Amino acid sequence: MQGLLETLFGNGRNVIRDTAEVFRVNAEQDAVREAMAQQAALGQFGTEFRVADRGWFDRLMDALNRIPRPAMALGTMGLFVAAMVDPVWFAARMAGIALVPEPLWWLLGAIVSFYFGARHQAKGQEFQREIAVTMAAVPQVVQTVHDVEALRGGAQVNADAREPEVFEASGDNAALNDWRKAS
Incomplete structure (x- = not known):
């Protein structure tokens, strides 16, 4: 056992x-x-999605750059809620905003425009760099696809020539000759 x-x-x-x-x-x-x-x-x-050469300061600034748009959107929705909850309080705040001089509004508009414009430009340039890296890889991808398609067609890829070699069948293969006669 x-x-x-x-x-x-x-x-x-x-x-x-x-x-x-x-x-x-x-x-x-x-x-x-x-x-x-x-x-x-x-x-x-x-x-x-990680960028290797970014330090803690760059990551902090990138995080801070993500705050204004959501803050502006949520703040605007908050104003609508405040107007419905306490119309008198809201009216008093809007009367105060009406007293802001026009040049200050222009300055605020310029600051917001430059902020979003600069961010748009920086993101656009980063996108263009990524596209350039991708486009630089296209020849290698095309060659790989070409090699795979050549293998599908019965060819063998010659790594030195980078062109497919198609092996010709010799006439002394009896089974192949019978198959050719049958078809």
């Missing part, structure tokens, strides 16, 4: 479990593989 148990479960193995895993996936190992795949995908996404 001890010999049978040693055979089945000895040396850290479990013959019953190993045999069952042939017919059914080990749920624990499957969950581990899925978690590792998800972690790898998240890591890839993280490296894709």
